[in-house]
Amino acid sequence: MDFRNFPAGNSPIEETHAVVIGGSIAGLLAGRILTDYFDKITIIERDLLPQEPQHRLGVPQSYHVHSLLTRGHRILEQLFPGLTVSLMEQGALEIDWIADLAWLMSVSDRWTPRFHSGITTCLCSRNLLEFTIRRHLTKFNQVDFLETASVTELLINSNQAAIAGVKVKIANQAPIELAAQLVVDASGRNSFAPKWLAALGYEMPCETRIHSFLGYASRLYQRSEQEAPDWQLLYVMPSPPNNPRGGMIFPVESDRWILTLAGMGKDYPPTEETGFLEFARSLRSEVVYQTITKAKPLSSIYGYRNTENRLRHYEKLKRMPENFLIFGDAVCSLTPIYGQGMTVAALNALTLDNCLKQQQQNMGKVNMRGLSRRFQKQIAQVNKTPWLVSTSYDLRWKTTIGGQPNTITQLIQKYLDQVMKTAVENNTVHKTLIEVMTMLKPPMALFAPSILLKVGQYQLQSLVGRKTTDDNLIHHIPPMGST
Ligand SMILES: Cc1cc2nc3c(=O)[nH]c(=O)nc-3n(C[C@H](O)[C@H](O)[C@H](O)COP(=O)(O)OP(=O)(O)OC[C@H]3O[C@@H](n4cnc5c(N)ncnc54)[C@H](O)[C@@H]3O)c2cc1C
Known part of the structure; x- marks a missing residue:
């Protein structure tokens, strides 16, 4: 892409252009919606995007179990018809959430019965999912990816009321400015949007934070062929108030399992071999330990602790610049163990679609006035239920900070x-x-x-x-x- 083709700053441009900050799941989904409304979309990503399903620095969570909830799966398939087939051709598995899940609930010492429910999803590694969505998005000619590029500032128009583009630092180059009629921040839980707004003289959003101090440790295994169980995925839930430890074995492509051990309230699972296995052995049920000791480890053990529920209340800002939206984890990031994040991003995408449709009907193609405020108010509603689910479960632990269950x-x-x-x-x-x-x-x-x-x-x-x-x-x- 030749950036010199973009007019600088806030000058009017004929071709409509939208910029998305962050090329992870939320950024890709936002990008897909924008293809229906903009002539050109640039997705700016700090990382070099891998040519095959691989880990990258900006998505450290990719080493851990990623369950795609059925609602999220259906929205992804709606936005990218054929996505499920592509995933399955690369080894993803279609599973039934009741027939295939061996589940030991927090309140019971018995496994849930299994039967065919028709409530299905597609499971694979987080890397394969993101890679395949990206590949489907590149089929849209108007989408460009700008890699190894970090957005460092928002550009504002002359009357200080509307975002006109972004300043970007590309590896080993002088910073450039990209003009756009719409900028979407999908840069994840560490988003700089509050600071960028403050730098432009806007208020920072207030935040609600509830932290259960969940920690993960995960490792990939080759499934054991001799001992193939009749379940596809297994989940031993932590059991509040006394047993903070849980474990999940999920299938991923190439006949592998990913084991994620979870500890609430700072009972973090170790990332060295002996401690990791001891933690697995200490779960309420021996099944995780027995299964995994018969399988062949394929990777190192990776830990993760940045799991706080964090809600940024952009919908409450008294002043918000036009042409700027905040999306996905950048607004609402949740304790990962409930598996909601990618589905929330998918729901945010549908909200963006509705808002843009309404905008186009009322204001015509290029006029984005009022969109920012309307979008942030609507996703605040959408985020309410997942937030409630995540935080009310986390508040069962006495060690959780940031709130009290009433x-x-x-x-x-x-x-x-x-x-x-x-x-x-x-x-x-x-x-x-x-x-x-x-x-x-x-x-x-x-x-x-x-x-x-x-x-x-x-x-x-x-x-x-x-x-x-x-x-x-x-x-x-x-x-x-x-x-
Ligand atoms: C340990 C863990 C396990 C999880 N498990 C699940 C699960 O089971 N199911 C589920 O649905 N969800 C899960 N999630 C949540 C899920 O990963 C996120 O909700 C999902 O990735 C959407 O996040 P996002 O795209 O908003 O942000 P992220 O995935 O964090 O991506 C942000 C992107 O923005 C880029 N970026 C950041 N700043 C800039 C900048 N200034 N300029 C350019 N690029 C930038 C980053 O490099 C990155 O690519 C889990 C999360 C964690 C942490």
Whole structure:
């Protein structure tokens, strides 16, 4: 791309141009939506983008389990028809969230029963997912990637009311200025947008931060062919308030597993061999340890601790420059263990689409007036539920800082514990719970009369007297259909 073709600063340009800061999942999805509205889109990425699925510096989370929730998967397929086939051709697996998931819930010592639910998604490494989305996006002629380039400043127009472009530092070159009618910040949880706004005389957004001090440690394994289990993915949840340790084994392409060990409240899993395996052995169930010690390790062990819930309230700013949007983790980053981040980015993309559609109908092609404020207000609504899910679960831990569960939250937590217990016994409740967790249904679905009734019945049965549980059940995943 020849940058000299771009007029400098805030001069009017005929060809409509949008800039996206950050070429990770949120940036790629924003870029895809913009192809329907702009003649040219430049995605500016600090890293050199790999030519195959590979880790890169800007996405340190790629070493860890990345579950794509069903809602997110469906939106991705809608935005990039054929994406699932491309992923599967490269070894991704289609899984059913009930039939294929061996799940030990926080409140139970028994694994959830497995049956075909039709609630599916596609699982692979985070690298393969991002790489494949990027490849699909490059099919749009109007999209250009500017790599090894960092945005360092926002450029503002002469009346200080609208963003007119960005200043970019490209490796080993003098900084350049790119003019654009719209700038979207998708630079992730460490976004500089608050500082950039402050530098232009705007207020910084206030932030809500809730930190459960979750830490991850992850490693890749070759799946053991002799010991192939009948589940595809396995999840031992931490169990508040006393057991902060959990573990996940997820399938990724090339017949590999990724094991992510998780510890809440600073009970961080070690990243050296012996400590890592001891941590796996110390989980509530032996299954993770037994499975993994039969598989061949393929990688080093990688840790990650930057997991705070962080919400930046751009929607509350009294003044916001026009032509500037903030998107994805840059607005709302969540504790990763609930697997919501990429789906939230996908929902943000749909919101961007709606806002731009409305903008075009009301104001014509180039006029972006009012878009920034409308978009930030709408995604604040979209982000509300995932934020609530993530933070209310994190607040079950006494070690979490940044908030306290109020009486209503505590009552909801108690009810949700009962829902989970009932789900182990009742397929309808189990299916609804999975629909909520994969973001197909809102959490209110768990308060529908039919679910309330089943949860009530379960509680009554528990009071009357329940069958004695076998301590050994926790260490053995029953074959599918056996419960
Ligand atoms: C450990 C971990 C596990 C996770 N697991 C899951 C999961 O299971 N499921 C799920 O849905 N989500 C998960 N997430 C969240 C998910 O990774 C993010 O929500 C998702 O990547 C969207 O983030 P993003 O694109 O907004 O930001 P990021 O992925 O952080 O990307 C930001 C990009 O911007 C670039 N950048 C930054 N600053 C600049 C600049 N100034 N100029 C140019 N480029 C810049 C960076 O290099 C990077 O490429 C997890 C996150 C973590 C940390």
